[in-house]
Amino acid sequence: MANTSSRTLRLLSLLQTHRYWPGPELSERLGVSPRTLRRDVDRLRELGYPVVAHRGVDGGYQLAPGAALPPLVVDDEEAVALAIGLRMAAQGTVAGIEESAVRALTKVVQVMPPRLRRRIDALRSVTVPAAWGAGPTIDADVLTAVAQACRDEERLRFSYRARDGELTARHVEPHRLVSLGRRWYLVAYDLTRHAWRSFRLDRLADPGSTGERFRPRDLPAEDAAAFVRQGINTMPAAYDVEVLVHAPAARVRAAVSRWGTVEEVGEDRCRLLMTVDGLEWPAMLLGAVGADFEIVGPPELTAFVREWGARFLRVTGGAAGV
Amino acid sequence: MANTSSRTLRLLSLLQTHRYWPGPELSERLGVSPRTLRRDVDRLRELGYPVVAHRGVDGGYQLAPGAALPPLVVDDEEAVALAIGLRMAAQGTVAGIEESAVRALTKVVQVMPPRLRRRIDALRSVTVPAAWGAGPTIDADVLTAVAQACRDEERLRFSYRARDGELTARHVEPHRLVSLGRRWYLVAYDLTRHAWRSFRLDRLADPGSTGERFRPRDLPAEDAAAFVRQGINTMPAAYDVEVLVHAPAARVRAAVSRWGTVEEVGEDRCRLLMTVDGLEWPAMLLGAVGADFEIVGPPELTAFVREWGARFLRVTGGAAGV
DNA sequence: GTCATTGAGGTCAAGAACTGGCCGCTAAGG
DNA sequence: CCTTAGCGGCCAGTTCTTGACCTCAATGAC
Numbered sequence: 001m002a003n004t005s006s007r008t009l010r011l012l013s014l015l016q017t018h019r020y021w022p023g024p025e026l027s028e029r030l031g032v033s034p035r036t037l038r039r040d041v042d043r044l045r046e047l048g049y050p051v052v053a054h055r056g057v058d059g060g061y062q063l064a065p066g067a068a069l070p071p072l073v074v075d076d077e078e079a080v081a082l083a084i085g086l087r088m089a090a091q092g093t094v095a096g097i098e099e100s101a102v103r104a105l106t107k108v109v110q111v112m113p114p115r116l117r118r119r120i121d122a123l124r125s126v127t128v129p130a131a132w133g134a135g136p137t138i139d140a141d142v143l144t145a146v147a148q149a150c151r152d153e154e155r156l157r158f159s160y161r162a163r164d165g166e167l168t169a170r171h172v173e174p175h176r177l178v179s180l181g182r183r184w185y186l187v188a189y190d191l192t193r194h195a196w197r198s199f200r201l202d203r204l205a206d207p208g209s210t211g212e213r214f215r216p217r218d219l220p221a222e223d224a225a226a227f228v229r230q231g232i233n234t235m236p237a238a239y240d241v242e243v244l245v246h247a248p249a250a251r252v253r254a255a256v257s258r259w260g261t262v263e264e265v266g267e268d269r270c271r272l273l274m275t276v277d278g279l280e281w282p283a284m285l286l287g288a289v290g291a292d293f294e295i296v297g298p299p300e301l302t303a304f305v306r307e308w309g310a311r312f313l314r315v316t317g318g319a320a321g322v
Numbered sequence: 323m324a325n326t327s328s329r330t331l332r333l334l335s336l337l338q339t340h341r342y343w344p345g346p347e348l349s350e351r352l353g354v355s356p357r358t359l360r361r362d363v364d365r366l367r368e369l370g371y372p373v374v375a376h377r378g379v380d381g382g383y384q385l386a387p388g389a390a391l392p393p394l395v396v397d398d399e400e401a402v403a404l405a406i407g408l409r410m411a412a413q414g415t416v417a418g419i420e421e422s423a424v425r426a427l428t429k430v431v432q433v434m435p436p437r438l439r440r441r442i443d444a445l446r447s448v449t450v451p452a453a454w455g456a457g458p459t460i461d462a463d464v465l466t467a468v469a470q471a472c473r474d475e476e477r478l479r480f481s482y483r484a485r486d487g488e489l490t491a492r493h494v495e496p497h498r499l500v501s502l503g504r505r506w507y508l509v510a511y512d513l514t515r516h517a518w519r520s521f522r523l524d525r526l527a528d529p530g531s532t533g534e535r536f537r538p539r540d541l542p543a544e545d546a547a548a549f550v551r552q553g554i555n556t557m558p559a560a561y562d563v564e565v566l567v568h569a570p571a572a573r574v575r576a577a578v579s580r581w582g583t584v585e586e587v588g589e590d591r592c593r594l595l596m597t598v599d600g601l602e603w604p605a606m607l608l609g610a611v612g613a614d615f616e617i618v619g620p621p622e623l624t625a626f627v628r629e630w631g632a633r634f635l636r637v638t639g640g641a642a643g644v
Numbered sequence: 645g646t647c648a649t650t651g652a653g654g655t656c657a658a659g660a661a662c663t664g665g666c667c668g669c670t671a672a673g674g
Numbered sequence: 675c676c677t678t679a680g681c682g683g684c685c686a687g688t689t690c691t692t693g694a695c696c697t698c699a700a701t702g703a704c
Contacts, residue, residue, distance in 0.1 A: 056701025
């Protein structure tokens, strides 16, 4: 407890929670002489974590950005926030960071005390799925359990709901997680079928690590993502939406925010471009903008919006009967 | 570099990135004898981070959940994911964790190498606001800068857009950040007006820490959140939505997900309850469900939906001309 | 300008901690 | 039965750490 390593860690922690620390206070907190504190600070600097110091009355130490990120010392609440934030990031509203979010999440979850896990579970019910209509939400527990099995090269058992709805028990050697178009896939070697398969994580339940470790096999594909793509014929239908809106570009842009691009066409007219998986979003945005518009494409959107219009008018007792 | 503390940190890092580590490999990576490795592991255990070990062929060490969270050693990509996830968490879709998310975010951002900040900035443009129509998105930079100033008790300068749109330069002693109903407020002592004020973060721009530190004053209120509540008369209009949907509860629930509650009313009928800030959401959900419905309240929703219906039908060339 | 405060860093000697061998032991799996 | 791997005691040599004392350099207040 009175180690040097322990003190280094505590110093790191103190420097992370509060920016400025007067030297005397630090040395007192750590229970060492000021001279030793200076040496500890030097040690941190040698480790690559720059500590800048200010002299004179009211001076003190502070941790500055360095070449590498120092170990993060977080308290319980921060850990919970971290886990939840990472889960949202993993669910994929921001392209390209899902994989690393899951890696980080796995790290955190693995060492998280049970009491914190319970708090996260309690908060889960409050959480909303990341993006509406963008595919099924997957259980964070499933995600982390599978990620951990991949990372640690442990065989995995789970039940899988095939396309026809049939439930089967699986026993696999997990290879890699792939995030593709808002869906998570597990690439694994199926031990009962003796073949490589990819599994959709949202159809996977009750993952349980068996504890058996294995030596990774070679995947018969260039890369895990490529393998998944091979197996997927039915990519989620993507629509390229183009709409002429009879409103100033600024106004549309404010409503659309970052969901799509808005080009100015005229004084009071602009072109809205979006690429979406479902048509609910564009319909909602067009409603929210509150201006007239002309749908350039796709035709499905026209039909979709017309159906909404007819129904909305009908049920609210407006004109345009059935 | 060849320190004991350094080795402890590296060991911690290794144990976090991969679950099982055979002892020999660890000792080789750390450049010490197996005997010393055992002692290092003991050290970690004494620090409160349980390392469980497995004997026998194929044994190894692994980091287990303990009483406290060990310092997290994350790589660059994970740090980026972390920052982005925390930002989403701070923007507030999950109740109650915003404050700790900001605290954690501040910690991370403070020590993050510039190259990572640039990557986050690059990704920001791709990010979507957490919840649509739920209030203005605030800049993450503003949020962290202000949070840091609060934490470090440093005076802060910024420009503030008052309710009437006028821009003023402010100089304050920041006290605390409060997240209230999807909005962030800064409670601070205004140095020019010599009075406590609360500022909406979305109206605050160009925060710059002056570097001057100050001794915290006593806030003339029970608590910062209470102080903000005192000053806010105009709470964001909240609607309690109630709709009878002519569809099975299960189907509606699937569409609504966790945005609201769905009660079964009959075989083919259910009641949808939501509390929302804006009416776009319920309108969209009702559209997406694809069934008829009766709006019980509020009346604004009826008008809102009717307007959408009329416009949608008109612009798509359906019936019900202007 | 003077002065107190605070960080930087050299040196030293005593003491503590660390290290790498060596040992025998237990546990797990082939 | 044998191998591998973790556990921990012991020991001797080495290294590191610590606090004390010192001088110097910034810095801000008076």
